[in-house]
Amino acid sequence: MQNRKTRLVITGIVMLVAAAGFFFYMTGMAPKSNDPKALMQTVGQVSGVVGGIGVVMLLVGLFKKN
Numbered sequence: 001m002q003n004r005k006t007r008l009v010i011t012g013i014v015m016l017v018a019a020a021g022f023f024f025y026m027t028g029m030a031p032k033s034n035d036p037k038a039l040m041q042t043v044g045q046v047s048g049v050v051g052g053i054g055v056v057m058l059l060v061g062l063f064k065k066n
Contacts, residue, residue: 005061012058019051 026043030036 005064008057008061012054012056012061015054015057016051019047019054022050023047 023043026039030039030043033039
């Protein structure tokens with residue numbers, strides 16, 4: 001069974017990949033939008049928050065002592 005730290009690391013990595021994937025997927029959708037600038041601002045904010053949470057989870061999982 002995996003310990004709690006390993007789960008944090010895996011979840012952090014998955015969140016980073018999901019944030020990057022969402023950002024690049026929405027980059028392809030932006031030209032079809034009525035307001036591409038506003039769309040990419042919102043997408044960037046959401047991706048940044050999810051990526052930031054993923055980084056924090058990754059670092060806590062790697063460096064926190066039991």
